[in-house]
Amino acid sequence: MTADRALNLLNHAPLFAGAHSGDLAPLAQLGTFGDYKRGEHLFREGEGVERLHLVSRGSVRVYRLGRSGTRELTLHIEGPRQLVAGIAAFQSQAVYPAHAEALETPTEILTLPVQAVRDTVFETPALAQAVIAYFARRQSELLRRIDQLVFTELGGRLAAYLLEQAQPTHDLPTNSELAALLGTVPELVSRKLGEFYRLGLIHMERRRVRVLDAAELARLAEG
Template sequence: MTDRAETLLAHAPVFQGARAADLRPLAALAAFRSLTRGEHLFREGEALDTLYLVSSGSVRVYRLARGGTRELTLHVEGPRQLVAGVAAFQSRAVAPASAVVLQTPTEVLGLPAGAVRERVFGTPALAQAVIAYFARRQAELLTRVEGLVFSELGERLAAYLLDHARQPHALPTNSELAALLGTVPELVSRKLGEFYRLNLIHLERRTVRVTDPAELARLARGHREEGRAGERSRPPSGT
């Protein structure tokens, strides 16, 4: 079990470049946990004393809108990714969002957050790896926010399909996909149907396969290119 935990830690981007000797003490404290679809690792506002690393499957991290009627998916974490890792590096950490399992089976590796903090803060190589990882994740989150604000649903869905469905892939439910893309299930269903009729994807039940990646790529970047063209053609203010 310790060897498997050490292997997972060594391949996790958060510890990229760290020495095996630095990871071994953490692996000795780790424990694997199996979960099924719909189970929560934690909910927003709960004390967070465990650092979770996905071993297999996927976990969706989301926040509830005011009134609890809508969800905003912040990101989906797959194998070797941390779940709400930043919060776990704070003393007396509180979960800033909720984390729910997307598929069965999903397995996560849990590490005591306090022990991880102590080890990372006292080991320069680990600290450097963790800081670099969180810098990359911040850039990814900013890109996601920009996409939600400035892009159309077709662009966001095309980008999602290209990122996740290069091989036959089980789609989340329309509700989960809508939360991930910042829209409502009805529009997701309509847009998936449109992509299917245009032969951009093959869809059987919830299994999707991309059949025209070039056109999906054009759709995914088209809105941004149009926006840039508009900026270039716009006359300077005051003229």
């Protein structure tokens, strides 16, 4: 049953898009599932890479800490069928470049032994092609995120996030988590959310938000 579930997840993972199920079956046999609670770490920055992590259920935040150890920057959030910090798995004697923690309880993760993944991918042209295409897409996404953080005002970044996540409604993460995702501090996130609420762009009840004026949010997001 575990192998069947693992194969189904691998077949639908963007990492292996276009690959043949038969090529993935040997990896599925090696997979194990594990549950994580909110805030529990899959791994920490600097640890050696021994397993490949694929989200089955829930979500995972990948983040870096500033030199002081207090400021966080969320690099990305991975949901079901997404790989977590996967590029490190294809580097020899690699260490994880960031921390990864579960955002929901439970978050279910499929893990695979990294050396077996490397060997299978490198020896199977269809898998190698799929993996290369996946990492090319992720590089483009990372460049877009860097552009947002560097060249877009906080209001635009928050508007873009709300449009992506909050339709029709969405439970916001904490202001600290949202600040880490948007590259700012919690106080400014709270202030900007309050501004959007007073302007009638969103409705908020506790941490649940609903977009009321998508057109204006889109204008802000475009700068």
